[in-house]
Amino acid sequence: MTENTNLSPKTDIEKQAAEANQQVMLSESPVGLETTTETVEEIVKAYPRKVGKKRGKHIVVRNDDPQQEIDANARTTPGIITQRGCAFAGCKGVVVGPFGDIVHIVHGPIGCSYYAWMTRRNQFKAREEGQDFINYSFSTDLNEHDIVFGGVGKLKTAIQEAYDTFKPKAISVHSTCPVGLIGDDIQGAAKEMSETLGISVVAFNCEGYKGVSQSAGHHIANNGFFKNWIGADTETEEIPGYTVNLMGEYNIGGDAWEIERVLEKCGITVVSKFSGDGSYDEATRAHLAKVNLVMCHRSINYMATMMETKYGVPWVKVNFIGVHAFAKSMRKIASFFDDPALTERVEAVLAEEVAEAEAKIAPYRERLEGKTVFLFVGGSRAHHYQELFADLGMKTVVAGYEFAHRDDYEGRQALPKIKVDADSRNIEEIDVEPDSKLYNPPPEDVLQKLREEGVIGEYGGMIPDMGEGTLLVDNISHHELDVLIERFKPDLIGSGIKDKYIIEKFGIPSKQIHSYDYGGPFAGFKGAVNFAKDIDLRVSGPAWKYIKAPWQN
C-alpha cells in the first residue's frame, strides 16, 4: 500500500493526540502473557471437551503476526448463555427497522414485533411533510388458527389495513420463525399487495432460525434493500456536490446527526442513510451518491459491494467513533474526492473541531488514563470503540464481536479463506451485473490510485489494531465473561443490556455499547466529549465506594 500523507494529522494538537492514541492502541496488554494464557486454559477446560475444543478456536491471544486468524460466525453450542440474538433481530431490529417513515409489519406471533419495538434507540426525525412511524409496532399477531391454516390471508389484510389507516409510501414485511415452517408465501403476498396498492411492499424472509446470529438478518435486509429500493427513483438523474451515503450507521442516541453536522460543515451532502434516521425517498436515490461511507462493515458490506458492482459507487470504510478516528475518516473522504477546495475545508473544520474536542476531553482523560477495558459488542463496535477509549487513554485488553465474521477481525483479505458452511449457504447471494444505464464509476486510474492508497474497498479488521498479548474472544459466553472478570479485574466493560447488571454486580462499571445507556451521541467530536463525561461518571462515580459497609473492611 502506498503511503498517503493526505491522511496524516496536520495540526500539532492533533499530531500529539493521534500519537498518544496509537500508543494506547498498539501497546502490549498490561495483563501479562502468563496470566492471559492461563486464563484461556481455564476457560476452555471448564467446557465439555468437544465444546471447549470449538471455543478454543474463537479465543486468540494477540501475537506479533498481523495475519493472525480466528474462528467466527459459527454456531453457538446449545446450552451456552450467549449474547447472540437471531436473524429477525438483525433484519427488522437492526437494519430495516430504523427507517422511520416506513410501516414495518412483523408477520408472526406478537412477541417478535413487541421486543423490537423502540428498544434499539434508532432516533428518527420526520422529513418536511413526511410521516413518522418510529414509535409504532405493527404485527399480524398470529394465533393458533393462523399457524394451522396459514397466515397469508391475514398478512394481506394487515397490509391493506395499514395502508388504509396510514397511507405510507412503503411497507416492509418481516417473517418470524413459525412463518417459515408453515410456508406462508410472504414474497407473493408483498408483490400482490404492492401491485394492488401502488406502493412499495417488500418482504424479508428473516426467520429467527436462519444463520447463526443476527448477522444472517443483516444480509437478508441488505438483499431486500438492494433489490427493491436502490435505484427506485428513476426521475432524479443527478445530485450535485460531494455526495455520500451514510451506510451501517443506525443513529443510536443521535450518532448520525452529529456525523452529518460535521459532514455538512465540510460541504459534503448526505444523500441517504442506511438506516439510522433513514427515509424511504432518500433510499431510492442512494445510487446517485458518489461514494458510500461504510461505518458498520458487518451489517452493510453486502450493499456496499453490490452497489459498487451495479452502479459503480465505490465505498470507503470509515470510523466516526473517536476524535482521531473521525479525523482519519474525514481525510479519507477528502482523498476520495481529491478536490483541493474540499480538502482545505475539511482541514479547517478538523483543526477547529479536534482542538475543541481535545480541550474538553483533557480533564476526563487525566482521571481515566491507564485504565483497562473489555469490549464485547457488535460486528464493528468492538473495533470502533477501542479508538475512542484510546482517545481517553484507556486500553482495551480483551475484545470480541458478538456476531461478526472473520473479515471483521482479520480484514477483507480473509474473505477468500472463509469456507461457506451450511448455515451461511441458505442466505441468498445475489448475482449483480453492472447496470446498462446507471453504472457510472470514477475513471479507472483514479480508482486504481485510491485502491493503492487504501482509501476505497479496504477494511483491515480489528486484529491489526490490537497490541501484543491482548485477547480476542469471539461470541463470548457468560462463563468466559465470568472468568475474565475474576482474573483480569478490568476497570470498565463495554457490552450489552444482558451483561450489564451481571458485570455491575461484580462491582465493575459497565457501559452499554448497543443502547448507550440511553445517552449519546457518542460519534463524532461532540460525541467523543459526551463519551468522556459518560465514562468518567461510570468509573469515577462515588456510589461504588459504598458497596462494603464501614465495618466490613
Next chain:
Amino acid sequence: MLEATPKEITERQALRINPAKTCQPIGAMYAALGIHNCLPHSHGSQGCCSYHRSHLTRHYKEPVMAATSSFTEGSAVFGGGANLRQAFTTMYKLYNPDVIAINTTCLSETIGDDLPSLIDESRESGLIPDGKVVIHANTPSYVGTHVTGWSNMTKAMVTYLAEKDSPKNQINLIPGYVEPSDTRHLKRVLKELGVESVVFPDTSDVVDTPQTGEFHMYPKGGTTVEALKTTGDSIKTLALGPVASKAAAEELKNKCDVDYDLLDLPIGIAATDRFIQAVMEATGVEPTEGLMDDRGRLVDIMTDWQQYLYNKRVAVSGDPDQVVPLTEFLVSCGAKPVYVITGTPSRYFETRCKEILKDWVPEAIVKADADMFYLHQLIKNGPVDLLISNVYGKYIARAEDIPLVRFGWPVLDRVGHSYFPSVGYRGSMHLLCTILNTILDRKDRDDPDETFELVL
C-alpha cells in the same frame, strides 16, 4: 408524538398496532426465575431467549440468567432433540443448576418437539444427572400472552413437583404475575399473621438482589424444590389473579386434592380485604393490630384526599389480573375509569370490569384483546384526566398531554416497582399516593400563579 394515529376508530381484522401484551415464553422465563437455583431454558431460536432476557433485564435492572437451545435451520427441519441433549450436557458442566425449567417457543411448538419424551430420554441416557430436576411448560407464542406463559410454567411446578405426603399446617400462596416487591410484602403479611406458607413462584431475592460486589448466578431467593414438593400437603391454596394463577391451583386440586380460593390480586381496599378474609377463613388466624392499622391508614388516605380523585376520568391499561382490582380501587376512591383495556383475551376481565363499573361508570368502555393504538384513539375521542398503564403509555401521555402513572409490567424507564409493592394495604397506600401525587403535580403545573396553592 404518535401523530400518525387517526382519531377515527376503524375496526381491524388483522393488524395489531402497539400491543398491550407480548408472548408466552417471557412469562414462563419470569416464573421460572422464581424457583431457587433454577436456570430457565428457552427451547427455540436463540433470539427468543435474548429478547426475553433483555426485556426482563430492562424492567428489573438485574441479571437475568437463562440458556437457549440455539436452533438453526437444521433444527427447524429435523427437530430440536439434538439441541436439547447438547444443551443439557453444556448446562450441567458449566452452570450446574439444581433445576432446569424449559419453556418452548413458537418454533419448537410448530415443529412439534415432544418435550416430555426428550426429557425422559435424556434422563435415561444419563445426560440429566441423578437428583437434578427438569420441568417444562409448553408455551407456544401464538396462544395466549405473557400471562399465559407465567401461568403455564407455574402450573408445571405443580405437575412436576407437588407431592401428597402427610398434611401440613400451611397454605399455598400463588402470588400471580407480580413484582418481587409484591411477593416479598405478601410473605411479610403472612408472617405477621403467623401463617406458615409456601409461596410460589417467588422472584424476591432473585430480581431485586443487593449490590455486594459479588455476582451470584443463582441468587438466594426463589421457592425451593423441597417447599414445592410439600404444596400437595397444604390446607388450601390461595391463588391470586385468576388469569395467571388458576391453572396451578386447579392442578394442585386435581393432583393432590388441595382446595383453592381464586382471588383477585390484593390491590386496593376491597380486594385486600377479601384476601385477608380468605387467609382468616383458611387458617383461622385473626388480623393483627398492625395489619388493621395499615388498613386504617389506607382508608384514611382515601378519605383525606378524595376531592382530587372524585369524578376524575381515568384510562387504564394493563394485564387483566392487575387491571380488575385496580379498576375496583379507583371506583372505591370515586374516580371514573372510563376506558379499561387489556391485551390479553379474557372473559373474566370483561365480565368483572363491567360488573365493577356498571353503576358508577355505566358509559365505560371495557375491552380485552385490545391494543394501545385503540386506547389512544379512545382518548382522542374523549379526553381523560389520568392514564394508568405500563411504560408504553408514556407515548400516549405525551401525545395527549395527560398525566401518567406507570403501573404493571413492564416499566422500563422508572425505578421503584421492584422495591415498593402495590399489593396489600401498605402496597395500596403506596399506589394511591403515587396516583394522587401525579395528579397534584399536574395541578401545580397547570394552575396559574394566582391559584397556585401552598397547601393542598
